[in-house]
Amino acid sequence: MSKVRGGRVKFDPKRILMSGGATGANELIMFCLADPGDAFLVPTPYYAAYPRDLCWRTGLQLIPVHCDSSNNFKITREALESSYKKAKDDNINVKGLIITNPSNPLGTSLDHDTLKSLVSFTNDKNIHLVCDEIYAATVFDSPRFVSVAEIVQEMDDSSLKKELIHIVYSLSKDMGFPGFRVGIVYSYNDTVVNCGRKMSSFGLISSQTQHMLAAMLSDDEFVDNFLKKNSLRLAKRHEHFAKGLEEINIKRFPSNAGLFYWMNLSTLLKEQTFDAEMALWRVIINEVKLNVSPGSSFNCLEPGWFRVCFANMDDETVEVALNRIRAFVIGNKKETTTNNSSRGKKSVVEVKKRWQQNLRLSFSSSRILDHHENVMSPHILSPHSPIPASSSPLVQAT
Amino acid sequence: MSKVRGGRVKFDPKRILMSGGATGANELIMFCLADPGDAFLVPTPYYAAYPRDLCWRTGLQLIPVHCDSSNNFKITREALESSYKKAKDDNINVKGLIITNPSNPLGTSLDHDTLKSLVSFTNDKNIHLVCDEIYAATVFDSPRFVSVAEIVQEMDDSSLKKELIHIVYSLSKDMGFPGFRVGIVYSYNDTVVNCGRKMSSFGLISSQTQHMLAAMLSDDEFVDNFLKKNSLRLAKRHEHFAKGLEEINIKRFPSNAGLFYWMNLSTLLKEQTFDAEMALWRVIINEVKLNVSPGSSFNCLEPGWFRVCFANMDDETVEVALNRIRAFVIGNKKETTTNNSSRGKKSVVEVKKRWQQNLRLSFSSSRILDHHENVMSPHILSPHSPIPASSSPLVQAT
Numbered sequence: 001m002s003k004v005r006g007g008r009v010k011f012d013p014k015r016i017l018m019s020g021g022a023t024g025a026n027e028l029i030m031f032c033l034a035d036p037g038d039a040f041l042v043p044t045p046y047y048a049a050y051p052r053d054l055c056w057r058t059g060l061q062l063i064p065v066h067c068d069s070s071n072n073f074k075i076t077r078e079a080l081e082s083s084y085k086k087a088k089d090d091n092i093n094v095k096g097l098i099i100t101n102p103s104n105p106l107g108t109s110l111d112h113d114t115l116k117s118l119v120s121f122t123n124d125k126n127i128h129l130v131c132d133e134i135y136a137a138t139v140f141d142s143p144r145f146v147s148v149a150e151i152v153q154e155m156d157d158s159s160l161k162k163e164l165i166h167i168v169y170s171l172s173k174d175m176g177f178p179g180f181r182v183g184i185v186y187s188y189n190d191t192v193v194n195c196g197r198k199m200s201s202f203g204l205i206s207s208q209t210q211h212m213l214a215a216m217l218s219d220d221e222f223v224d225n226f227l228k229k230n231s232l233r234l235a236k237r238h239e240h241f242a243k244g245l246e247e248i249n250i251k252r253f254p255s256n257a258g259l260f261y262w263m264n265l266s267t268l269l270k271e272q273t274f275d276a277e278m279a280l281w282r283v284i285i286n287e288v289k290l291n292v293s294p295g296s297s298f299n300c301l302e303p304g305w306f307r308v309c310f311a312n313m314d315d316e317t318v319e320v321a322l323n324r325i326r327a328f329v330i331g332n333k334k335e336t337t338t339n340n341s342s343r344g345k346k347s348v349v350e351v352k353k354r355w356q357q358n359l360r361l362s363f364s365s366s367r368i369l370d371h372h373e374n375v376m377s378p379h380i381l382s383p384h385s386p387i388p389a390s391s392s393p394l395v396q397a398t
Numbered sequence: 399m400s401k402v403r404g405g406r407v408k409f410d411p412k413r414i415l416m417s418g419g420a421t422g423a424n425e426l427i428m429f430c431l432a433d434p435g436d437a438f439l440v441p442t443p444y445y446a447a448y449p450r451d452l453c454w455r456t457g458l459q460l461i462p463v464h465c466d467s468s469n470n471f472k473i474t475r476e477a478l479e480s481s482y483k484k485a486k487d488d489n490i491n492v493k494g495l496i497i498t499n500p501s502n503p504l505g506t507s508l509d510h511d512t513l514k515s516l517v518s519f520t521n522d523k524n525i526h527l528v529c530d531e532i533y534a535a536t537v538f539d540s541p542r543f544v545s546v547a548e549i550v551q552e553m554d555d556s557s558l559k560k561e562l563i564h565i566v567y568s569l570s571k572d573m574g575f576p577g578f579r580v581g582i583v584y585s586y587n588d589t590v591v592n593c594g595r596k597m598s599s600f601g602l603i604s605s606q607t608q609h610m611l612a613a614m615l616s617d618d619e620f621v622d623n624f625l626k627k628n629s630l631r632l633a634k635r636h637e638h639f640a641k642g643l644e645e646i647n648i649k650r651f652p653s654n655a656g657l658f659y660w661m662n663l664s665t666l667l668k669e670q671t672f673d674a675e676m677a678l679w680r681v682i683i684n685e686v687k688l689n690v691s692p693g694s695s696f697n698c699l700e701p702g703w704f705r706v707c708f709a710n711m712d713d714e715t716v717e718v719a720l721n722r723i724r725a726f727v728i729g730n731k732k733e734t735t736t737n738n739s740s741r742g743k744k745s746v747v748e749v750k751k752r753w754q755q756n757l758r759l760s761f762s763s764s765r766i767l768d769h770h771e772n773v774m775s776p777h778i779l780s781p782h783s784p785i786p787a788s789s790s791p792l793v794q795a796t
Contacts, residue, residue, distance in 0.1 A: 020418050020579075020601045027600055031455055036434065057429055057455070057597070179605030181418075199455070202425055203418045206604035207577030 001186070003223055004137040004174055009149040017185040017196040020203025022134045022170035025183030026053040026098075028199050029166055032192045033128050034060045034095040040130070041065050041083050041097040043075045045262075045298030045305070047104045047132075054098065063087045063094065066301050069264075072253075073106055075099070075114060080121050096128030096164075097121070102135040102145065105298050105307035106262050107255030109139050112146045119151050123161050130166045137174035137227050138311075140235035141256035152188065163189040171213070173259065175226070180209050234259070234311060237318070241310040244322040248329045259311035266304025268329070277303040288328045290321060399584065401621055402535040402572055407547040415583040415594040418601025420532045420568035423581030424451040424496075426597050427564055430590045431526050432458045432493040438528070439463050439481050439495040441473045443660075443696035443703070445502045445530075452496065461485045461492065464699050467662075470651075471504055473497070473512060478519050494526030494562075495519070500533040500543065503660050503696050503705035505653030507537050510544045517549050521559050528564045535572035535625050536709075538633035539654035550586065561587040569611070571657065573624070578607050632657070632709060635716070639708040642720040646727045657709035664702025666727070675701040686726045688719060 001011050019025040034040065036059025042050060043065040055061060065083040067073040080097070087094045099118060102109040110118075122129040131148040139145040152162050167186040172178035182205055187193050217223060238255070245252055245263060253262035269276040274296045281294040284306070295305030310318065399409050417423040432438065434457025440448060441463040453459060463481040465471040478495070485492045497516060500507040508516075520527040529546040537543040550560050565584040570576035580603055585591050615621060636653070643650055643661060651660035667674040672694045679692040682704070693703030708716065 020422075021599070023599045024418075024601060036457070052596075052599075057600070059434070059457075179602075181602050181604050198450075201419070201421045201450075202455070203422060203601045204579050206579050206607040208610065209604040209606050212606065 001169055001184070003220075003227065005145065005147045005149060009147055009153055011149065011186060015186055015188065015193055017187065017193065017200055018203075018205050019183040019185060019196075019200055020205065021178070021181040021183040022132070022168055022172060023049070023053050023183065024181075024203035025168045025170065025185045026050075026130075026132065027058060028183075028196055028203070029130055029168060029185050029187070029192070030054050030058045030060055031199060032187075032195045033130075033166075034058065035093075036060065038093045038095045039063045039087055040095060041080065041087070043067050043073075043079070043099060045073070045103075045105055045295060045300035047100055048293060048297040050098075060095070061092070063092065064299050065097075068301055069253075069305075073103075073108075075110075075118065077117060077121060080118075084125060094125070094127055096130060098130040098132060100132040100135070101148070102139060102257035104135060104258060105260060105293070105295075105305075106253055107258030107260055108253070109143065109145050109257045111143050112151075115146055115148060116151050116155075119148065119155070119160070119165070122164060126161070126164070128164050128166065130168060132168040134168065134170045134173050135258055136169070137230065138234060138259060139257040140231045140238060143256065145257070149186075163191075165189075166192065174230075176230075177213075180213065181205060182209070182213065237310055241318065241322070245325070248326050250325070250329065253305075260307050260309045263306055263308055264304055265306050266302075269304050272303055274303050281306070284328070288324050290324055290328075399567055399582070401618075401625065403543065403545045403547060407545055407551055409547065409584060413584055413586065413591055415585065415591065415598055416601075416603050417581040417583060417594075417598055418603065419576070419579040419581040420530070420566055420570060421447070421451050421581065422579075422601035423566045423568065423583045424448075424528075424530065425456060426581075426594055426601070427528055427566060427583050427585070427590070428452050428456045428458055429597060430585075430593045431528075431564075432456065433491075434458065436491045436493045437461045437485055438493060439478065439485070441465050441471075441477070441497060443471070443501075443503055443693060443698035445498055446691060446695040448496075458493070459490070461490065462697050463495075466699055467651075467703075471501075471506075473508075473516065475515060475519060478516075482523060492523070492525055494528060496528040496530060498530040498533070499546070500537060500655035502533060502656060503658060503691070503693075503703075504651055505656030505658055505660055506651070507541060507543045507655045509541050510549075513544055513546060514549050514553075517546065517553070517558070517563070520562060524559070524562070526562050526564065528566060530566040532566065532568045532571050533656055534567070535628065536632060536657060537655040538629045538636060541654065543655070547584075561589075563587075564590065572628075574628075575611075578611065579603060580607070580611065635708055639716065639720070643723070646724050648723070648727065651703075658705050658707045661704055661706055662702055663704050664700075667702050670701055672701050679704070682726070686722050688722055 001016075002009060017025075017028065019028045030040070039061045040054065040063070042062050044067055046062075046064075047053075050062060063083050063086070065075065065079050067075055067079060084094055097118065099110070101115065119129060129148065133147055136145050136147065148165060148167060152160065152165055156162065165188050167184075169184040169186065171180060171182040181203070183203070185192075185196055187196065238261075241261065242252065245261070251264040253264070255261065265280060266272065268280055270279065277294050277296055281292070284290050284292055290308070293307045295302065295307075298305075298307065308321075310321075313321070399414075400407060415423075415426065417426045428438070437459045438452065438461070440460050442465055444460075444462075445451075448460060461481050461484070463473065463477050465473055465477060482492055495516065497508070499513065517527060527546065531545055534543050534545065546563060546565060550558065550563055554560065563586050565582075567582040567584065569578060569580040579601075581601070583590075583594055585594065636659075639659065640650065643659070649662040651662070653659065663678060664670060666678055668677065675692050675694055679690070682688050682690055688706070691705045693700065693705075696703075696705065706719075708719075711719070
């Protein structure tokens with residue numbers, strides 16, 4: 001944890017709680033901090049599975065703090081105050097604020113001042129601040145990642161109520177170990193540490209895996225190299241993907257972290273509604289065969305945003321993905337032109353066929369094709385979602 | 399699972415839910431079946447951590463079905479009806495019955511007819527039956543273990559509502575893998591399977607561990623040998639320990655399974671109360687230095703019962719334990735005699751010193767002594783307990 005944060009902060013091992021993945025860690029901290037019916041504020045857009053992880057079994061509720069593209073989805077004090085006031089007016093007991101830093105789905109890390117303002121806001125209101133820092137090591141460009149632990153360290157001599165601050169961490173994203181189910185809660189609150197430790201029996205980490213990880217993470221050289229290389233590779237992939245999108249004029253949100261892009265496809269929507277966003281999502285999933293997540297699943301207020309992951313595939317697959325996007329956007333433009341000239345349905349099919357042919361050319365073997373068809377098929381959308389409708393885009397988000 | 403049940407039943411892999419240990423599996427099935435405030439019946443004495451595992455975070459409550467030694471703690475229909483009626487009278491919504499078969503702490507497996515009667519009872523009342531079978535492979539003597547899955551198979555053509563039946567399993571006890579955190583829920587209920595699968599994200603098993611276990615459990619010869627040897631060794635240890643206890647006239651409950659004895663120390667109580675039981679427990683923990691669990695922590699209605707684990711130690715340690723018990727019981731008898739002859743406090747100290755000296759002789763090296771002192775020290779009682787008081791005997795039970 002310290003290495004990922006540039007060695008700028010020290011963590012006390014006694015304050016670390018282990019849990020089954022970030023999913024279990026997020027639930028654990030909520031069980032510790034809130035009773036059923038209590039609420040946590042969460043800036044939008046936010047991780048699509050938060051309702052499951054934070055609320056499903058704990059019975060608490062999320063109050064969105066709506067942010068928008070007009071100021072680059074900045075979390076402003078005004079937006080926080082507004083959501084907090086509304087909740088209070090509705091007689092809802094607000095227990096805290098949870099943020100994801102770096103953000104999923106935005107792919108941005110919070111700057112020092114914004115983070116400090118969130119600490120101040122939560123301290124002023126005497127509510128908890130939970131910082132989900134599971135993407136900490138995915139920051140590959142400036143500004144550098146600032147952990148809330150740094151803010152705590154800076155403000156520690158002042159009247160900071162650090163017992164209101166908690167960090168969620170995991171090795172799933174930063175070390176690429178999602179299958180190892182290593183989730184961590186780091187809390188500055190003694191009561192939470194005591195309570196959470198008793199709760200960790202529900203999601204302990206396999207001793208075999210702990211043993212291997214202890215050996216692996218004790219190897220400073222390996223970890224340093226891994227983090228460095230990972231960052232360089234992410235930067236490279238990010239740049240490559242960005243260029244591909246720029247070529248076809250797809251707007252993407254400027255990002256410096258994460259394993260994904262937040263891209264704006266609003267120009268492809270038939271109308272600026274979430275229904276149109278869902279319609280486009282279905283086309284992308286079922287016909288373009290790309291596994292993207294619509295903004296509505298992240299509770300984004302503006303239709304047309306989509307999150308596309310670029311990190312979990314090899315170089316060849318990236319080209320397949322870019323070709324598919326390219327073909328789809330070009331096809332879509334032609335389709336729009338064709339529709340405008342009233343040539344009707346037949347030519348739409350022709351256009352589709354054209355880009356489908358283009359795509360097939362980009363595959364090097366049928367085995368890879370099969371593989372990708374499987375990976376991207378909506379039939380194997382993650383079953384680990386509480387959302388009953390199997391067609392829900394929420395099950396896409398990871 | 400099938401092997402452990404003598405190959406007499408077949409399990410459908412699609413009905414298996416994985417979870418982080420039996421702790422997580424027990425919680426998962428409760429989250430699926432009950433709402434906060436709902437209740438489950440549970441025969442006494444029962445696993446001391448059930449209140450944590452089943453109720454702490456789910457908000458449900460346990461209604462004891464009191465069983466006693468007069469009929470060997472048999473779970474009778476009368477006792478079940480009585481607890482069920484009382485709960486109904488108190489306007490409590492009874493959602494099911496949970497049993498541990500083989501029993502922890504009794505070390506006995508349920509016979510076929512009793513198990514069938516429990517299925518009938520729950521079916522008649524239209525409530526769920528959860529069978530915690532985590533000690534299935536610890537049966538080392540007749541009667542053989544009967545899984546509820548066999549009853550389901552037998553009654554499947556009749557009007558059995560098998561969707562009310564669920565099995566909890568784990569590899570912690572049967573295969574000796576508690577650290578691997580492999581818990582399983584096997585449910586005959588499609589809705590539970592669907593819901594539980596979405597919930598399993600909170601306690602998934604490390605992929606590394608899954609990989610190793612798949613290889614290990616696919617080796618039929620290894621598993622068959624392991625189960626056979628395990629059973630033989632348990633039987634041998636059970637017999638050896640039994641003889642040791644018989645020599646000093648300690649009554650133990652006749653058992654055929656489990657990793658522990660349920661022994662009756664009521665003759666050592668100063669009076670037949672739970673306060674006296676706790677007083678004796680403290681002496682055993684702090685002075686005799688044996689890690690036993692008092693019956694009250696298992697919600698047993700009769701004072702004086704204690705559970706002692708005999709399986710998780712090597713032969714030498716067994717001798718140390720038996721020597722300690724022997725010395726304590728003999729010392730205790732001498733103490734009683736001495737007290738009766740009004741010689742006062744000094745001689746009690748003398749007696750204690752004597753059996754402490756005896757004990758020291760039984761250790762082969764100071765390293766082992768240190769080790770055992772640590773293992774048995776109350777200072778390292780399991781921290782994974784929701785019970786706040788560190789002196790609670792509940793934290794002893796595993």
